[in-house]
Every structure is written in structure tokens, then in C-alpha cells.
Amino acid sequence: MLNIFNDIIHVVRTFFEGRGWPLLVTVALILSVLFWTCCLIGIAIFYYRDYRYRICYSRIYPILRDFIYEQVLVKNNVSHFPIDKLGLNLEKRLEVKVVRDILHEFIRTIGGEKGRSMRNLFNELGYDKEAQYEIRHAAKHMAPIVRSLNDLALMKVVVQENVLDKLLASPKIEIRVAAFQYLLQVQGEQAFDRVFSQLEGINELHAVDIYQTIVLTDYFGTYSFSQWLDESKTFAANKLLMDLMVYYQELEASQLWKLIVANKDMNTIIKAVNSLGKLLARESEDQLRDLYDQHQSLHLRIEILKAIGRLGQGKSLDFLANIFENSELPVKLRKHAYRSLITQRPYSTMYLRRINDNTDAMTDRLIRYITNPMVHYI
Amino acid sequence: MWNEKKRILVIEDNEILLSTMQFVLLREGYDLLLAKSGKEALALVSDETIDLVITDLALPFANGYEIIDRIRKSSINNEVPVIIISGYRDDNSIVEGFEVGANDYIKKPISPSELISRVRLRIGHA
Amino acid sequence: MKDFISSIEFIFGCYCLLLLIVYVLLFRMSSISIRKNLRTRNSRSVQTLMESEIAPGVSIVAPAYNESVTIVNNVRSLMTLFYSRYEVVIVNDGSKDDTLEKLIHEFDLVQIDFLVDYLVPCQEIKAIYKSRDISHKRLTVIDKVNGGSKADAVNAGINVAAFPYILNTDVDCVLANDTLVQLMEAVLDSKERVIAVGATLRMSNSSYVDAGMLVEAALPKAILARFQEMEYIRSYLLGKMGWNYLNCIPNVSGGLGLFDKEILIAAGGYDSHSLGEDMEMVTRMCMVMCDNHQKYTIKYIPQTLCWTEGPDSLKMLTRQRIRWARGLMQIMRAHRKAFFNPKYRQFGLIVFPYNAIFEFFAPIMEILGIVFYIYLIATNGINWPMAILLLIFVYMFSVFLTSFSILLDNYVYKYYKRRQDIIRLCLTAFIEPFVYHPIIVYSSIKGYIQELFGKKHAWGDMKRKGTLSPEPSIETKK
Numbered sequence: 001m002l003n004i005f006n007d008i009i010h011v012v013r014t015f016f017e018g019r020g021w022p023l024l025v026t027v028a029l030i031l032s033v034l035f036w037t038c039c040l041i042g043i044a045i046f047y048y049r050d051y052r053y054r055i056c057y058s059r060i061y062p063i064l065r066d067f068i069y070e071q072v073l074v075k076n077n078v079s080h081f082p083i084d085k086l087g088l089n090l091e092k093r094l095e096v097k098v099v100r101d102i103l104h105e106f107i108r109t110i111g112g113e114k115g116r117s118m119r120n121l122f123n124e125l126g127y128d129k130e131a132q133y134e135i136r137h138a139a140k141h142m143a144p145i146v147r148s149l150n151d152l153a154l155m156k157v158v159v160q161e162n163v164l165d166k167l168l169a170s171p172k173i174e175i176r177v178a179a180f181q182y183l184l185q186v187q188g189e190q191a192f193d194r195v196f197s198q199l200e201g202i203n204e205l206h207a208v209d210i211y212q213t214i215v216l217t218d219y220f221g222t223y224s225f226s227q228w229l230d231e232s233k234t235f236a237a238n239k240l241l242m243d244l245m246v247y248y249q250e251l252e253a254s255q256l257w258k259l260i261v262a263n264k265d266m267n268t269i270i271k272a273v274n275s276l277g278k279l280l281a282r283e284s285e286d287q288l289r290d291l292y293d294q295h296q297s298l299h300l301r302i303e304i305l306k307a308i309g310r311l312g313q314g315k316s317l318d319f320l321a322n323i324f325e326n327s328e329l330p331v332k333l334r335k336h337a338y339r340s341l342i343t344q345r346p347y348s349t350m351y352l353r354r355i356n357d358n359t360d361a362m363t364d365r366l367i368r369y370i371t372n373p374m375v376h377y378i
Numbered sequence: 379m380w381n382e383k384k385r386i387l388v389i390e391d392n393e394i395l396l397s398t399m400q401f402v403l404l405r406e407g408y409d410l411l412l413a414k415s416g417k418e419a420l421a422l423v424s425d426e427t428i429d430l431v432i433t434d435l436a437l438p439f440a441n442g443y444e445i446i447d448r449i450r451k452s453s454i455n456n457e458v459p460v461i462i463i464s465g466y467r468d469d470n471s472i473v474e475g476f477e478v479g480a481n482d483y484i485k486k487p488i489s490p491s492e493l494i495s496r497v498r499l500r501i502g503h504a
Numbered sequence: 505m506k507d508f509i510s511s512i513e514f515i516f517g518c519y520c521l522l523l524l525i526v527y528v529l530l531f532r533m534s535s536i537s538i539r540k541n542l543r544t545r546n547s548r549s550v551q552t553l554m555e556s557e558i559a560p561g562v563s564i565v566a567p568a569y570n571e572s573v574t575i576v577n578n579v580r581s582l583m584t585l586f587y588s589r590y591e592v593v594i595v596n597d598g599s600k601d602d603t604l605e606k607l608i609h610e611f612d613l614v615q616i617d618f619l620v621d622y623l624v625p626c627q628e629i630k631a632i633y634k635s636r637d638i639s640h641k642r643l644t645v646i647d648k649v650n651g652g653s654k655a656d657a658v659n660a661g662i663n664v665a666a667f668p669y670i671l672n673t674d675v676d677c678v679l680a681n682d683t684l685v686q687l688m689e690a691v692l693d694s695k696e697r698v699i700a701v702g703a704t705l706r707m708s709n710s711s712y713v714d715a716g717m718l719v720e721a722a723l724p725k726a727i728l729a730r731f732q733e734m735e736y737i738r739s740y741l742l743g744k745m746g747w748n749y750l751n752c753i754p755n756v757s758g759g760l761g762l763f764d765k766e767i768l769i770a771a772g773g774y775d776s777h778s779l780g781e782d783m784e785m786v787t788r789m790c791m792v793m794c795d796n797h798q799k800y801t802i803k804y805i806p807q808t809l810c811w812t813e814g815p816d817s818l819k820m821l822t823r824q825r826i827r828w829a830r831g832l833m834q835i836m837r838a839h840r841k842a843f844f845n846p847k848y849r850q851f852g853l854i855v856f857p858y859n860a861i862f863e864f865f866a867p868i869m870e871i872l873g874i875v876f877y878i879y880l881i882a883t884n885g886i887n888w889p890m891a892i893l894l895l896i897f898v899y900m901f902s903v904f905l906t907s908f909s910i911l912l913d914n915y916v917y918k919y920y921k922r923r924q925d926i927i928r929l930c931l932t933a934f935i936e937p938f939v940y941h942p943i944i945v946y947s948s949i950k951g952y953i954q955e956l957f958g959k960k961h962a963w964g965d966m967k968r969k970g971t972l973s974p975e976p977s978i979e980t981k982k
Contacts, residue, residue, distance in 0.1 A: 025893050032900040039907035040930065046914040047926060065394075069401050073490060102394075108551070109395040112489025146547040174547060205692035208559070212552050215467070234695075243558050299766070331621035368617035374634035375616065376641050377561070377591050377666035416584065417715055436554075436586045438681065438717050443639035466588050468557030478638050 056098045060088065064102050072117045079120045090126055100127065100151070107154060123155040131155075136163060142174050149178040153185040168198060177206045181213045188219055196228040199237040207240035215247055226252035231262040238268050242275040253281040260291065269295075270303045277307030285315050292319075302336050309340025314347030316340075321351045331366065338370050383409040384501050387426070389419040389433040389445060390463070395488070399432065402490045403497070407504030416440025423448055428455050430501045432493075435464040435471065443478045450479040459500040463488055509885065512876060519869055523862055527905060530746030537749040538741070538806045538912055544693065545807075553692075554586050554685045560668060560692075562590040562684050562762070565661030566675040567654050572601040574716070576610045578675050581716030583643060587684035591642045593665055594675060597657040598650025607645050611635045624773025626659035627651040654758065655774030655781040662765065662773055670763045672782075677759055678708055678718045678811040686807055687762040696801045699764045699789050702756035703804065704740040706919070707733045708811035718811055723925035726816045727932075731940035733814075734932055738909040741916070744804040752855045753802040754863075758782035760810035767792060767800075780831015787839050790851040806916045822947045829867075829951025836864055867948035899937055906933035 067086055071077045090096055103125075107118045131148035138144040145167070152159060159182070167179040176198070183191035195210070202210070225244045228237075238259065245252065256272045263269055273291070276284050285308060292304045305323070308316050323329060323337040341348040341355075359367065369375060386408050390396040396412060403410055411426060413419040416439040423431075423445065431449060435442035446460050461482040462475045472483050482496055553559050564582055568575055575594075582592045596604045607613060613633035620629055627649040635643055648660050658672055671687065673679065680686075683703075691698045709724040724730045747753050756763070758781065771788040778784040786802065793800040815821040836859070843860060845852035880886040910929055913919070920926055 022890055022893060025890070025897050029893065029897040029900055032897065032904045036900065036904040036907050039904065039911045042911045043907070043914050043926060043930065046911070047918065047923070050918045065397065069398075073398075073402060074405075105394045106398075107487070108549075109392060109487055110398060110490065111487030112492060114490050115487055143543050143547055150547075174544070178547070203693055203695055205553075205689055208556055208692060209548065209552055211558060212556050331619055362619060365617045366619040369619055372616050372634070374614070374636065374641070415717075436584075436681075438584055439580060439715050441584050441639070444637070447637055447639040465551060465555040466557075467555060468588055470557075471588060474638065474641070 052094060053098065056094050057102070060095065060098050061102055063087070064099065068106060068118065068121070072114050072121070076117075078113075078117045079124065081121050081124055083124060096130070099125065104154075119155050122151070123157065127151050128155055128157050132157070132159070135159065135167065142172050145170075145175050146178040149175075149182045153182040156186055158186065168194075173201045173203075173206065177202060177209060180210055184210070184213045185217060188217060189221055189223055192223055192225075196225070196241070199228075199233065199240070202234070202236050202240070204236045204239065207236045207243075211240055211243050211247075214244060221248075222250070223248070224252070225250055226255040229255050229259050231259060231268075235265055235267045235271075239271050242271050246275050246278045249279065251279045251281055253279070253284050256281070257284070257287065266297055266300060270297075270300050273300065273303045273307050277303075277310035280311045282311050282313055285312055289316055289319055298330060298333065301333060305333065305336040305340050309336070309343040312340065312344045312347075314344060317344065317348050317351050320344075320348075321355060324355065325363075327363070334366065335370050338367065342371070383407060384429040384504050385409040385411065385427065386430045386432060386497070386501075387411045387413065387419070387422055387428045389413045389416075389431070389437065389442070391415060391434065391437055395434075395463075395486075398490070399488075399493065402493065406494055406497075408497070409504075416442075416445055419445050420448055423455055424452055428458050430497060431455075431458055431460045432497075433460065433462060435462060435466055435475070443474060446475070446478045446480055461496060461500065463493075509880075516869070516873055516876070523866075524901070526858070526862060527742075527901075530742055531905070531908060532746075533749035534742050534746035534912060537745045538916060541745075541806055542916065548689075550682050550685050553689055554682065555588060557588060559587065559589055560688060561666070562587065562669045562671055562688065563661070563665030563667040563765070564590060564592045564671045564673065564684075565595065565658055565665060566592070566673050566677075567595040567597050567657030567661070568599065568603055568675040569597045569650070569654075569657070570599045570601045570603060571675055572599070572603045572606060574676055575603050575606055577716035578678075579607065579611070579643070579716075581678060582673075582675075583640070584681070585679060585684050586681045587688075589667070590671075590684055591644060591666060593644045593646065593661045595646045595648060595657040595661045597648060597654075597660075604645070604647055608633065611640045611643055611645075612637050613643075613645055620663050622663055623769045624659040624662050625776075626656050626663060626773075629660055629663070632664065651776050653776045653781065655778065655785075656776040658758075658781075659773040659776070662768060665765065668765050670765050670768060672758055672761045672763060673810065674759055674812060676813055677705075678711075678713055678716060679760070680718070680807075680809045683760070683809040686805060686809060690803045690805050691762065694801050694803070696799045697764070697793075698803055699767045699793065699800045700753075700756045700786060700802045701762040701805065702744065702753070702802075703760055703807055703809040704913075705736055705757060705759045705810045705812055706808050707736070707814045709814055709816055711811055713811075720921060721808075721811065721919045722922065723920060723929055724814070724816075727939075728818065728821055729814050729816045730929070730932055731936055732821070734906060734910075734929060734936060735940070737913050738906055740804070741806055741912040742905060742909045745806050745912070747855075748804040750850065750854065751801050752850050752858075753804055754786070754855050754859050755783040756786050756802065756804075759812050763789075778831055778834055779827045780835055783831060784835050784838070787835055787842075787851075787856075790855075791839065791842060791848060794848045794851065806912070808917070808919055818943070822943065822950070825944055825947030826951035826954060829948040830955040832859070832864055833952055833955045836860055867945045868952070870945055871949060902937050903933045906936065 063086060071081050088095055088099060090099070103118065103122050107115060107122065110118055131151040134144045134148035149167070164179060164183070167175055170176055180195045183195060225241045225248070228241050253276060256276055260269050260272045273288065276288070288304050288308055292301055295301065305320070308320065320337045320341050324334050324341065341352055356367065386403055388396065388399050388403070388410060390399065391414050396414065400410055400412060411422055411428065413422055416437045419433070419437070420440055433442045433445055442462060442464070449455050449458060449460060459481045460479065461484060462480045463484045463486060464471065465486040467485055475483050481500065484493065484496065566582060571578070579592065579594055594607065596607070613635050615631050616634050618632040629646055629648045631647040633645040633647070635641065644664060646660055646664055648657065651657060662670060669688070669691070671684065687701045687703065690701045706721065707724045707729050708718070709726060709729040710722045711718060712720040712722060724733055744753060761782065767789050768785070771785065771792045774781045774785050790800070815824055839856070842848045842852045842856045844857055848856070877886070907930060914926070
């Protein structure tokens with residue numbers, strides 16, 4: 001074994017002491033030239049692809065626009081559009097892409113009944129079939145599956161349950177989130193249980209996507225988002241649920257407090273406190289004061305003061321006044337304490353009067369800064 | 379008596395939305411002025427007599443709030459009704475729009491029939 | 505003697521081989537990183553975050569010093585970015601011209617009473633201005649005593665900023681309308697805390713800019729600016745996007761960088777004495793996270809979101825590069841404890857050593873290499889065929905790397921509408937090694953020497969020309 005090893009070393013040494021290096025460098029040089037050539041060809045291909053797209057777009061856009069105006073806006077057609085009149089060749093991939101992009105833009109800008117007619121047009125142009133095929137056969141490729149799910153949601157087309165189950169079980173989070181968005185747009189409230197029970201792995205951007213999908217639908221109800229709050233869930237998942245609770249004004253203070261008490265993640269606690277404030281959970285005022293004493297985090301303390309400002313019923317005026325009058329505390333904390341006093345008028349009128357009568361020059365400046373109507377963000 | 383057509387200034391940088399609103403409003407018989415940016419809009423607002431303004435909020439050069447503010451401060455168009463069309467759905471954007479002087483706020487995507495109704499509410503038929 | 509020369513050859517050989525391996529790895533990693541970014545980007549709508557009321561707030565902090573020529577248009581363009589929740593904090597850093605007066609007049613500003621916590625050190629804030637117009641409610645102008653550096657001015661902005669994220673930019677930079685959306689998407693699209701995000705910068709020299717808005721990007725006509733454009737494309741798309749794959753970004757540019765304010769403040773804010781304040785800041789932010797045993801990510805996105813006016817005279821360019829070189833040396837010296845220190849994880853084990861060995865030492869190795877070459881020639885010790893072969897290979901490899909960066913740039917987006925711009929850029933790659941690269945090496949060495957001998961850096965005044973307004977291309981006119 002050792003002999004073989006020695007032989008290999010000897011061969012390698014001989015190679016490099018002889019013609020080895022020049023040969024290697026020559027090969028590297030040829031490869032560099034080859035790759036450089038490929039780069040130039042690649043640049044030319046990208047340039048040409050973009051050029052073709054722009055030419056195709058500028059050709060198809062006026063045709064499609066005039067068709068939509070005539071059929072949808074003037075003749076008020078809802079379905080069974082005379083697609084043949086368009087004269088498009090939807091066998092070509094480029095035309096399919098361009099038409100999809102243009103229709104997406106129109107559907108994004110035109111709402112109401114006309115928007116629904118536009119979606120039907122999208123369907124009748126064959127995008128339904130294409131999308132259904134892609135979600136079954138695109139294997140692991142994320143982009144076509146996500147795009148197809150978006151298209152199917154736009155067209156409000158039903159996808160078979162077994163296909164949906166597969167997508168919801170996909171290892172790629174982007175596909176799962178696209179499936180959530182599809183379900184929420186097509187099934188509405190019926191999809192809530194299914195979606196919220198599978199939120200593991202989402203990040204804050206996915207949470208924003210799901211949130212926007214729900215609030216942009218016509219959903220208006222009393223679904224209990226808070227039932228899904230759980231300290232074992234990630235911050236992003238809990239944040240999504242809390243944002244929805246706030247948007248739909250679902251006041252479930254006990255669930256939020258459970259999350260605050262059980263959670264070690266400061267971001268979750270801060271978000272829960274923020275939600276209590278926005279939901280006007282008035283009975284939480286005392287507990288919030290206790291929470292203030294339990295934690296040192298400046299960010300959390302500011303959030304507690306803001307929440308008290310929103311939901312306070314006059315029980316925390318001494319607390320707020322003491323914070324404001326303590327010049328050792330950070331300015332930001334004092335600002336929010338004063339702001340919260342202002343929002344609790346008339347309970348706080350006497351406190352504010354007392355503070356204003358007993359200020360020094362610096363505190364006076366601070367008060368004028370906080371109360372200046374031109375200062376919107378502090 | 380010579381009845382002039384009602385004139386609407388439409389300010390929108392999205393090509394598709396602008397041309398759709400143009401089509402719908404022209405069909406209703408209104409006279410239109412179009413602007414694709416805050417800069418173009420500011421020039422038109424100070425020079426031309428307008429009966430109604432429809433504006434987006436997110437615009438290049440000067441946002442919708444500034445345009446509405448200028449309209450309210452202009453000498454010839456300060457009482458012109460203003461309709462905001464925007465994708466911003468948060469309370470702050472809506473409240474700010476009204477504070478600056480807008481009369482109406484429509485969230486995107488826009489229903490053409492709703493747009494016409496709201497325009498007629500403000501300035502009547504063309 | 506022969507052994508000594510062999511050893512020198514061996515050292516240079518290893519260095520070059522390692523550098524080659526690094527570039528090949530960056531080549532692979534940047535492609536994957538960019539493809540991943542584009543896949544995510546193409547599968548979502550930019551409108552979602554732009555119009556969402558739960559999008560996190562951002563404070564744009566832009567220092568201004570003697571920017572009278574362009575200040576109004578530039579501030580206007582910052583105030584019209586497409587994002588629902590942000591403010592613009594302009595820091596007038598003791599300008600000697602009428603920068604402040606122009607702002608006051610244009611935006612109807614009035615001085616307000618204020619009290620500021622100096623969370624990070626900066627010179628005294630003399631006044632804060634807000635607008636009486638509700639339409640300009642997101643604008644805040646700070647007037648402060650000049651601190652001698654941009655870092656000091658940015659710190660003042662951080663002290664006043666209200667939102668949890670800071671976008672640090674120069675007031676003369678032209679930003680894309682969706683800058684805040686793109687950067688915040690990168691922040692939110694992560695399981696770990698993102699403490700900084702950067703994006704590609706390009707030159708606005710020769711681009712068509714109207715009232716602070718980019719109408720059409722064009723390749724700079726001036727050769728120096730063109731070299732810089734090419735260098736930026738290579739540095740961002742090949743370099744930074746490659747490091748992005750490993751979460752090993754060495755620097756987020758001060759021209760455009762989004763930062764987590766809490767971490768900025770915890771790290772002590774920008775260092776006004778540093779000549780490379782942006783890289784120094786990122787270094788300290790990484791170290792603070794590691795010192796507190798917290799996971800973090802720094803991200804880069806390949807899209808060009810910022811166009812900036814680059815120095816177009818040799819004097820200004822060398823001055824800038826001397827400053828950068830001195831800044832790098834300061835960072836190496838001040839934070840040397842991070843070198844191969846496992847406590848600082850990827851920052852200590854990869855980023856810092858890479859910067860030290862392949863960024864800091866590279867110009868030194870080049871000069872020594874040239875000296876060695878000359879020595880070998882003088883002593884008839886050179887193997888001419890091999891030497892020429894090597895030179896040709898190194899040259900072609902550098903041309904290939906630049907061309908690959910241009911390819912990546914076109915893959916991301918076609919920024920140049922004119923075909924001749926792309927062709928000229930590709931051709932510039934051929935002359936860069938002979939013309940531009942020696943200037944950079946010279947500036948770096950000069951910077952190191954100045955830093956070693958403690959010479960005071962002369963900032964100079966970069967004369968703002970505003971951007972040219974050449975006729976847009978025929979396609980745009982149509």
C-alpha cells in the first residue's frame with residue numbers, strides 16, 4: 001500500500017517538474033477563453049430574449065387591450081368570449097407568457113364585476129388547463145407550480161383534493177404558502193382551519209403574503225384566529241395570527257396573555273402587547289403595569305406604554321407620570337409615557353396640568369416636541 | 379347657452395390603469411387631461427381649469443398628497459373635488475388623504491362602474 | 505539561493521492558486537444565489553408588501569453637505585418611494601452653501617422644539633425642522649454642527665429616526681421606486697435576524713435623470729466612470745452575491761444599506777474617525793451579534809436599486825481609493841482579534857481572513873510579484889514561455905470574470921436599453937487590467953503607506969455636476 005502511495009507521489013512530482021505546469025496552465029487558459037465565449041453568447045441570448053419579449057409585448061398589448069375594452073367594458077360580456085378574434089398563437093411559449101403578464105396587470109387594476117369577467121377571459125384562453133398540468137407535473141420546480149397556483153386562484157378554479165394535499169405536503173415552503181394562498185382565495189373561511197394548522201416553517205414574508213391574501217378577500221366574520229396561538233409556534237406564525245386578530249378586532253386577551261407568560265421570545269411578547277393595545281383590552285391595564293416591572297427590555301417597555309395609552313381607563317396615570325418625570329430614564333420612554341397620558345384625557349387632564357406647571361426648561365422642550373402636531377413619528 | 383364638457387385630470391403612472399380610466403371616462407363623455415407623474419400633474423394643476431381630479435398616491439416626483447395639497451392652495455382649482463385611487467389600504471394613508479383635502483378614496487383594484495358613479499356624484503354627468 | 509527563489513515561487517504559487525479557487529467558488533455561489541433570488545422574486549408581487557399596513561417602518565437617513573445644486577430634487581425623489589410606512593431624515597451637516605435654506609423654502613419647513621437622546625455619538629444637533637404641509641409629513645431635516653465625516657451625520661440621523669430600520673444612503677443617490685420594498689422583503693424573507701441588507705449600486709454618470717428620478721440608465725461615457733461601473737458590477741454580482749450564499753458578506757455599502765437600528769445602536773453607531781466607516785460598522789455589528797451569541801444574517805440582493813455619481817477625475821478617484829485602502833487597514837488593525845477566531849463564527853473564520861489575505865494583502869502581493877518578476881528577468885532566471893503563458897492566462901481569466909459578472913447583470917435585469925452600451929462594457933473588460941487596475945493598486949499602496957505614517961486624509965470636495973440629461977434612446981422616446 002505504501003509503495004503504491006509512493007509511486008503516485010513520484011508520478012505527480014515528475015509530472016509537475018516536467019511538462020505538468022505548462023499543460024495545466026494551457027488547459028486553464030483554454031477553459032477561460034471558452035467560458036468567456038460562453039458569457040458573451042449568454043449576454044447576447046439574454047439581450048435577444050428581452051428584445052423578443054418587448055417586441056411581442058408591444059404587438060400583443062394593443063390587441064388585447066382593445067379586445068378587453070370592447071368585450072368586457074363595452075359589450076359587458078361575462079364569459080364565452082370570441083377568442084378567435086384575438087388572432088393569438090397560444091402554442092408559442094413567448095405569447096403565452098406575454099398574454100399572461102398583460103392579463104395579470106389588467107386583473108390587478110380592474111376590480112368588481114369587470115374584474116370577474118377578466119378572470120373568466122383568462123380561464124377561457126386556456127390558462128386553466130396549463131396551470132392544472134403544471135401543478136401535477138412540474139415535479140420539484142417551484143416557480144411554475146407557484147405561478148400556476150396563483151393563476152388558478154385568480155381564475156377561482158377548483159383543484160382536486162389529492163393534488164392539493166400533495167402540494168400542502170411539499171418540502172418547499174414557497175409551494176406550501178402558494179397553496180395556502182390558493183385555498184384562502186378560492187375557499188375563503190372554509191380554508192382557515194386547514195391553513196392555520198400547517199403554519200410551521202413560514203417566515204415573516206410568508207406571513208405578510210398570507211395576511212394580505214385574507215384581508216383582500218371579502219371575508220368578514222368572527223373566526224377565532226386566537227385558537228391557533230401557541231408558544232411552540234414560530235414568531236412569524238404567531239405574528240400572522242395576531243395581525244389577523246387586530247384586523248378583524250377579535251379580542252381574546254386571555255390567549256394573548258397565555259402567549260406572553262409562556263413565551264421566551266421577546267419579539268412575540270412585544271407583538272402580543274402591541275395587539276392588546278390595538279384591541280383595546282381594557283382589563284389588561286393592571287397586568288401590563290406588572291409586566292413593565294418584570295422586564296428590562298426598552299422595546300417591550302415602550303410597547304407597554306403605547307398599549308396603556310390605547311386601552312387605559314385612567315388606572316395608570318401615576319405610573320405614566322412617574323415615568324415621564326424621571327429624567328434618568330431614556331427620552332424615548334418618557335416620550336411615550338407622555339403621549340399615553342395625552343391619549344387618556346380627560347382622566348389625565350389634572351396630571352398633565354400638574355406636569356406642565358412644574359417643568360424645567362428641558363422637560364418643557366420635550367413636551368413641546370411630543371405635542372407638536374407636525375411631529376408624527378416618535 | 380354653450381355647455382362645456384366637464385374636465386377631469388387623471389394622474390396615474392400605471393399605463394394600463396391610466397388607459398382604462400381614459401377609455402371609461404371618455405366613453406362617458408368627459409374631457410380628460412392625463413398626467414403620468416407628479417411633475418406633469420403639478421404643471422397642469424396650476425395652468426388648466428379642472429372640474430375633478432382623480433389621482434394615485436404613489437407617483438414619481440411628487441406624491442398624491444402633495445398634488446392634492448397644491449390643488450387646495452392653487453388660485454384656480456382650490457375647490458375642485460379630488461378622488462384618490464390607491465393600493466394603500468392602511469388607515470394612515472386613508473386618513474392622510476382626507477386630511478390633505480381629498481373628497482373620496484377608492485382602493486385598487488377599481489371597478490369601472492363604481493368609478494363612474496363616484497365621478498357623477500361629484501360633478502354630475504359630462 | 506535557488507531554494508530561496510523556489511520558496512518565493514511556491515508562496516506566490518499558493519497565493520494565486522488559493523485566489524483562483526476562491527474566484528471559482530464565488531463564480532458558482534453567485535450563480536446559485538442570484539438564481540434563488542430571482543426565483544423568489546418572480547413568484548411574488550411587489551405590490552403585496554408595498555401596500556401592506558403591516559410592513560415594518562423604515563427611516564431613510566441621508567446626510568447632506570453642500571448639496572445645494574441638487575438637494576431639492578434629491579429629497580423629492582426620496583419622498584416618493586413606493587412604500588406605505590417610512591420617513592426621510594435629511595441631515596444638513598453644517599453646509600456652507602444654501603442647502604438648508606433651499607429645503608426650508610421648498611418644503612415650507614419650520615424649526616421645532618426638540619429633545620434628542622444621543623444614543624450614538626455625534627456632533628451637536630442645532631435644530632430640527634418639520635414641514636407645515638401635511639403632504640410632507642414624512643420629512644425631517646436636522647441641522648447639526650459639522651462632524652468632519654459622513655459617519656457623524658448618519659449617527660445624528662440614527663438618534664432622531666423613529667422606525668426600527670434605517671436606510672443609509674447618500675442624498676445624491678438616485679434610488680429605484682421599489683427600493684424599500686425590495687430591501688424589506690429580503691429582511692422578512694429569513695428565519696434568522698437580518699441585521700443588514702445591501703443591493704447593487706451603479707454609476708449615474710451619463711444616465712438620463714429627470715428631477716431626481718432615473719429615466720434611463722446608460723453606460724458612463726467617461727472611461728474612468730465606466731471602469732468603476734464595471735468594477736461595481738463585478739464586485740456586487742460576483743463578489744457580494746457569492747458571499748451572500750455563505751452568509752459571509754464583508755461589507756454593506758454606505759451608498760445604499762438597510763440596517764437594523766437596534767443592532768446599529770448596540771454596536772455604537774458609525775465611527776467618525778474611520779475612513780471605511782461602512783465596512784467598519786458592519787464589522788462591529790457582526791461582532792456584537794457574536795459577542796451576544798445571537799444568530800444573524802447579512803443579505804445582498806442582485807438588483808440595482810441605487811445610482812450614484814462616481815468620481816470622474818483621476819484625482820478624485822485616487823483620493824477615494826486611498827481612503828478605502830486606509831479604511832480597510834484601520835479595520836484590520838482595530839478588529840484583529842476576530843482573525844481566525846471561532847467565537848466570531850463565519851465572520852472570524854471566513855470573512856475577516858478573506859479580507860485580510862485577499863483584499864488587504866492583494867495589492868502588496870502584486871507589487872512584490874512585479875518586483876520578483878523584474879528580479880528574475882534581470883538575473884536571467886525567468887522561464888519566458890511559462891511566464892508569458894501565465895500572464896495570458898491571468899489576463900483572460902480576469903476578462904472572463906468581468907464578462908461573467910456582466911452576464912449575471914443581464915440575467916438579473918437588462919438595465920441598458922442600448923445595445924452599444926453592453927458591447928462597450930464588454931470591450932472595457934479588455935483594457936481594464938492595463939489601465940484601471942494599476943490605478944487601484946497604486947492608490948491602495950499609497951493608502952497603506954499614508955495610514956502607516958499617520959498622514960491626515962484630505963477628503964476634498966467632490967463637485968456635484970448633477971447628472972447629464974442626454975437624449976434618451978429611440979426606444980424610450982417611442
